[in-house]
Amino acid sequence: MEYNFREIEKRWQQQWRDSGAYRVSNESDKPKFYVLDMFPYPSGAGLHVGHPLGYIASDIYARFKRLKGYNVLHPMGFDSFGLPAEQYALETGQHPAVTTEKNIARYKEQLDNIGFCYDWSREVRTSDPKYYKWTQWIFLQLFDSWYNRKSQKAERINVLEGIFEKEGNVTNECPGDRKLQFIAEEWSGFDNQRQQEILMDYRLAFSAFGEVNWCEALGTVLANDEVVNGVSERGGHPVVKKKMRQWYLRITEYADRLLQGLEQVDFSDSMKEMQRNWIGKSQGAEVRFKVKSEKGEVEQMVVYTTRPDTMFGVDFMVVAPEHEMVSDITSFQQKDEISKYLEYVKSRSERERLAEVKSITGAFTGAYAINPFDGREIPIWISEYVLAGYGTGAIMAVPCGDQRDFAFAKHFNIPITNIIGEAFNGEEANPTKDAILQNSDFLDGMVMRDAINVVIDKLEEMGIGKRQVNYRMRDAGFSRQRYWGEPFPIVYKGGVAFALDEGHLPVELPYVDTYSAGPEGEGPLANLADWIIAPGGGTREANTMPGYAGSSWYFLRYMDPQNEQAFADRKATDYWNQVDLYIGGTEHAVGHLLYSRLWTKVLFDLGYIGHEEPYKKLVNQGMIQGSSRFVYRIKSSNQFVSAGLIDQYETDKVHVHVGLVDGLELDIESFKNSRPEYEKAEFILEDGKYVCGAEVEKMSKSKYNVVNPDEIVERYGADTFRMYEMFLGPVEQSKPWDTKGIEGVHRFLRKFWRLFVDETKGLIVTNDAATPAELKVLHRTIKKIEEDTERFSFNTAVSAFMVCVNELNDLKSRKKEVLQPLLILLTSYAPHVSEELWKLLGNEGSVLDAAFPKFEEKYLVESSKEYPVSINGKHRTNINISLDAAQPEVEQIVVANEIVQKWLEGKAPKKIIFVKGRMINVVI
């Protein structure tokens, strides 16, 4: 009986499906454990060998927890709305619903092939109306809420209306318009439209006319994180600013809580750091300066600074070119220069502005700000290095402390005031906070760090400034001018957006057969005349929600996926609670993770769920890179020369499909048949072989280095594939794929099989009692597998299995007492072969529900140790000494040792260092 993995794996996969072995119940006496994978977007290309890395890791962990007695939720689903399907529809005319369905079927087939323990009865698809009904419903909760800064949480909008009726907005600053102020009487006096406009400026989901990243080529608006260096992340198309009516999520109100929440979760430091950077919290002050200008129309300007301690070092002001005060303060003399500069700024695309960060440009307005402390007149400039959207759009420039300000001052010959004495060398700015202030009036002699608060206190006392926290993060754009996404449950009447009644959900995505943009650049839905008019009157929102809408809450739906009364029953969300382990790639570091953390916090604030951080622990899997192969064609010929000989010729390096190469050796016949132009190719060989070049690159179709898991599973089996992916290295790390290396793991499984089964004799396991040596091997392995699995060190766990099997082979061990527990250990890594052998051993029930073996220290206790002995720190020999031996006894034994004697050359050792159970070092 040989190890027929193909037959075994197919049979057990079928059996597990039929018996519902992976069904999970929401009712259980066992402790719960929730293991989640970032669900995939089902692309047309299917899975390559890099995709399942994280899925295998989470699957092993989920199975491990099940063996350890947990009720484990381990679901899978599909992020099935999104751009690529629509792009594909544009190109081929096939409806996204059709291609998506097809792709999902393919994905599921590929996933099942690898033997994952997903409870498919809980599958979710974001494009399913039964699912997106609740995406729309949550959107309505966001729409119906505002963030109460005093209670630090989301509250219903009608609470806010109540407050307005009593006291206006005097104690609740408007996040959408900071200048807006009204009292109760004024509120009652506003007409409904005005009231709705004001409420919109508070809502957590709100619409506004905003500058958005418009990508003409993709015909859509992109989120900030989808724009890289001024071009679209996908496709690299140019992106420009465009004013459009958009939906946004007021994530900025949650900036602080999103920041604080990071303290409670177990994410990698780099992941947390990325989120912190994205949020970009800074503390400082807003300072109002009096303005002296010809027209006298502007009395004050407001700047934001993190360094109020440098108030006496301010040599000029810079205002963003877009700032509204620019035209009001520009002097007659400077008018031409300013308008020339504004024209220049306008002519530059976002892309250029980002690309040329080094060049210094700007223009003087002719106006001055007055330093409130010493009355100095400070020239006001405009320059594109100050951004309209951050802080107040105006800065106070301190050239001795800020490098950009310094460069600007040098470039325009603005005199520089030094307030930090020797700390400033005149060559470059010094941003220190530790220097002693000079030339700073009442701050002289103070350390800058300490002066910050002194100045803010003074500003507040004088009534010309205040402490201010700023965030780099912007509110999240939530509209896409696209078809294949969730429709908004919103109807406009008289220009006012109204939420649809819950009873009207879901707003189903209507069928279309063309995908071109609407008349005003809105989504294709705008073209559906009979859909766009809502039944009760009014116009529907024609845009759709972005990709992250559905993925912001899917982990909750898995808990109760068929519920038609709620997104999930509170009992279910309370039972499953947080995701205990979330595995996925780093590419979602800021986008998805931040948005889903936001949604969770809002649902928590509104009382729908009992926890406010969705993911307790996050593990980021690394990428599996492709290992590309190259052939070398002699220039302008059809001759190919083996890699070792290319120095002798002028060659072009050409990618060759990895499937045509065994290790490095090219399969010449297959190569010739692969393409017509290679049919007549000639080869210059070395040692009778054609050796290819190799390089590690990203796995991609264009590089001909994509390896399909189906092929690997067909050749070696799912168990081998799973273990090999883990064996490659630490999950978090990126590493190249090497098909050749898989044979080692495959050999291991065959060896493992042969511990139990002989090809001719069949099962050869005995019921004899195990020897101490065998038990030692077993328990060392139990300990190692348990510890390594628990800390996600799957590669070393696979090694431990190999070591164990090698040792049992040496011991010729065939005993059930040893082999059966070992089988259970292997179950989470190689479930199929484990189940097969489990049954062969005559066990009832499935190995999936076996109990994880208990490690017992007593089998590992040793009485002596082969101590490594070093002379002056260099390892020279080993001496076997009893573990009971104490220092004096050990010293005696060591000094008497022949090899130690030789190194001592008759001298007495200066010192003998003895670490019990570890090592001995003789110092001469």
Added chain:
RNA sequence: GCCCGGGUGGCGGAAUUGGUAGACGCAGCAGACUCAAAAUCUGCCGUUCGCAAGGAUGUGCUGGUUCGAUUCCAGUCCCGGGCACCA
């Protein structure tokens, strides 16, 4: 430029608390079995000197701390990732 990771054999990687560097596997070399091949098994396998015994050297580089450093500290170079006029 700033912020995170990371540099260990031909390759993927191991060394969990400062204590035998290179576990495990791939590739390679030698051999056994076989008519042959596959499969399987055995041995060798960082570099270097040496017939060997045994030395020397070795975890990017330069120093430091220590009886002892891949591990800790300082500096430096390289690679990967993220952010980038954020006041």
